[in-house]
Amino acid sequence: MVSVPAWPPRVVVASLLPAVIAVASGSAPERKTRSLPATGKPKGKTPGRLLKRADFLAVRGGEKRRGRLFLVEVLDRGDDLAPRVGYTVTKKVGNAVVRNRVRRRLREAVRVHAADDMAPGNDYVIVGREDVLATPFGQLKAELSRRLRGAR
RNA sequence: CCAGCUGGCCGGGCGGCCGCGCCCGCGAGAACCGAAAGGUUGCGGGUGAGGAAAGUCCGGGCUCCAUGGAGACACGGUGCCGGCUAACGGCCGGCGGGGGCGACCCCAGGGAAAGUGCCACAGAAAGCAAACCGCCGCGGCAUUGCCGCGGCAAGGGUGAAAGGGUGGGGUAAGAGCCCACCGCGCGACUGGCAACAGGAGCGGCACGGCAAACCCCACCGGGAGCAAAACCGAAUAGGGGCGGUGCGAGGGGAAACCUUCGAGGGCUGUUUCCGGCCCACCGUCCGGGUAGGUUGCGUGAGGCGCAUGGCAACAUGCGCCCAAGAUGAAUGGCCGCCACGUUCUCGUCGCAAGGCGAGGGCCAUACAGAACCCGGCUUACAGGCCAGCUGGCAAU
Numbered sequence: 001m002v003s004v005p006a007w008p009p010r011v012v013v014a015s016l017l018p019a020v021i022a023v024a025s026g027s028a029p030e031r032k033t034r035s036l037p038a039t040g041k042p043k044g045k046t047p048g049r050l051l052k053r054a055d056f057l058a059v060r061g062g063e064k065r066r067g068r069l070f071l072v073e074v075l076d077r078g079d080d081l082a083p084r085v086g087y088t089v090t091k092k093v094g095n096a097v098v099r100n101r102v103r104r105r106l107r108e109a110v111r112v113h114a115a116d117d118m119a120p121g122n123d124y125v126i127v128g129r130e131d132v133l134a135t136p137f138g139q140l141k142a143e144l145s146r147r148l149r150g151a152r
Numbered sequence: 153c154c155a156g157c158u159g160g161c162c163g164g165g166c167g168g169c170c171g172c173g174c175c176c177g178c179g180a181g182a183a184c185c186g187a188a189a190g191g192u193u194g195c196g197g198g199u200g201a202g203g204a205a206a207g208u209c210c211g212g213g214c215u216c217c218a219u220g221g222a223g224a225c226a227c228g229g230u231g232c233c234g235g236c237u238a239a240c241g242g243c244c245g246g247c248g249g250g251g252g253c254g255a256c257c258c259c260a261g262g263g264a265a266a267g268u269g270c271c272a273c274a275g276a277a278a279g280c281a282a283a284c285c286g287c288c289g290c291g292g293c294a295u296u297g298c299c300g301c302g303g304c305a306a307g308g309g310u311g312a313a314a315g316g317g318u319g320g321g322g323u324a325a326g327a328g329c330c331c332a333c334c335g336c337g338c339g340a341c342u343g344g345c346a347a348c349a350g351g352a353g354c355g356g357c358a359c360g361g362c363a364a365a366c367c368c369c370a371c372c373g374g375g376a377g378c379a380a381a382a383c384c385g386a387a388u389a390g391g392g393g394c395g396g397u398g399c400g401a402g403g404g405g406a407a408a409c410c411u412u413c414g415a416g417g418g419c420u421g422u423u424u425c426c427g428g429c430c431c432a433c434c435g436u437c438c439g440g441g442u443a444g445g446u447u448g449c450g451u452g453a454g455g456c457g458c459a460u461g462g463c464a465a466c467a468u469g470c471g472c473c474c475a476a477g478a479u480g481a482a483u484g485g486c487c488g489c490c491a492c493g494u495u496c497u498c499g500u501c502g503c504a505a506g507g508c509g510a511g512g513g514c515c516a517u518a519c520a521g522a523a524c525c526c527g528g529c530u531u532a533c534a535g536g537c538c539a540g541c542u543g544g545c546a547a548u
Contacts, residue, residue: 049480055480056480086480087480088480095206095520095521096206096520096521097519097520097521099521100484100521101484103480104172104484104485105484105485107171107172107484107485108170108171108484108485108486109485111170111171111172111485112170112171112485112486137485137486138486
């Protein structure tokens with residue numbers, strides 16, 4: 001494989017972009033009363049993904065919440081649509097395998113646990129660090145949830 | 153059984169819950185996002201990383217650009233011979249040299265009598281012969297030596313390398329000066345497609361090394377790369393076409409407006425001629441093109457099996473199969489059991505190394521993630537399997 005075209009300069013990330021989905025699903029209230037299985041069913045509606053470089057650059061201008069495992073950047077888009085999230089893992093963290101695992105664990109943590117902790121109308125960028133791999137998944141989920149909710 | 157060599161192969165398995173990309177079907181001529189192009193959303197089914205996907209070092213396909221043909225020169229690459237291959241710097245089989253008891257392994261392996269250049273340090277001398285210590289003869293002085301002239305290159309010493317080696321003859325001392333053997337050069341001829349091998353005979357010995365220093369010879373080579381390229385295509389700015397408004401004078405009309413004539417208008421050099429500079433607003437259409445989107449995109453020098461030919465690389469024939477396609481980039485997260493591994497304890501066998509059995513703990517794997525595709529090379533890699541072969545030990 002050739003040197004990753006140096007396009008998003010040393011930044012590898014992932015995202016989606018549904019944006020609209022579940023806003024009108026009306027299933028949110030029911031979900032709260034249901035107890036979660038140990039394996040962790042998704043707790044909230046899946047947030048959208050950030051995909052465009054321009055979106056990432058925009059979020060860089062937002063609030064930054066630093067942490068040991070990751071850096072979270074938050075930007076209020078000013079609408080009421082579903083939250084969106086993007087992931088960034090720099091090459092400093094490791095080779096492609098390591099970067100993929102970091103991003104996948106973060107994505108999974110968001111999916112099964114932290115989705116409800118995001119506020120509508122916000123864009124989040126999570127910049128993963130190396131320690132994400134060494135941290136037990138439960139602890140990772142808790143930390144991420146706390147950070148997304150905005151506890152400082 | 154131990155030690156080793158070569159070739160090939162695998163690189164966790166089963167299960168549970170929750171997810172992701174792509175394809176197909178349905179939902180559906182629905183809704184939503186978007187100016188558009190286009191995309192998103194539910195359910196079901198199918199499918200989804202590697203032997204190196206890596207390094208990006210060679211060779212091709214493909215795309216665009218350049219290019220009338222041929223040659224020469226320059227530059228770059230390759231470099232024993234034959235074969236294989238689409239091609240290669242790859243592979244196979246040979247040859248030569250080197251290493252290993254051996255299986256086997258390693259080699260940038262054309263040309264040094266085409267030319268230039270270099271050969272550090274040491275050494276008298278580094279390529280053309282020369283002579284530091286020496287050896288021998290003669291002469292002189294003189295007495296265990298010194299000086300001069302001449303003849304030598306055996307011995308010492310330096311070095312990676314000093315004009316063949318050993319022995320004998322020979323000599324004043326020596327020397328291929330002569331002889332024997334070894335080495336070396338040339339070489340009729342023989343074998344082989346060839347590299348090359350063998351070699352009658354001849355030669356008294358000449359021709360040091362480095363071409364990974366320039367160079368010579370032979371062969372090969374246009375450039376850039378899927379962020380190539382094609383199509384769709386905003387906003388903003390800019391380009392072009394058309395129409396209208398904006399000028400003056402006259403006429404009609406209450407007005408809106410209509411109509412006729414004229415001149416592009418403004419600024420500027422004194423005026424004419426002739427020049428120079430500047431020129432708005434509205435509407436509409438056209439073309440280039442950015443963001444963005446779609447395609448390119450996986451049926452291919454494709455895999456597997458069998459047969460035939462070949463020592464082999466490989467080729468041919470027949471049959472079967474279709475197997476990732478992302479793009480801020482899917483192939484994942486968590487858990488259980490098992491295997492493997494490792495470690496501890498106990499029992500037992502043994503002189504010991506260790507073997508066997510039982511139980512417990514730990515880890516839950518190494519190197520590493522497709523990015524247009526294919527053939528190679530190189531590098532990384534926990535652990536394991538199979539086959540053949542070599543050298544030992546034991547037994548028969």
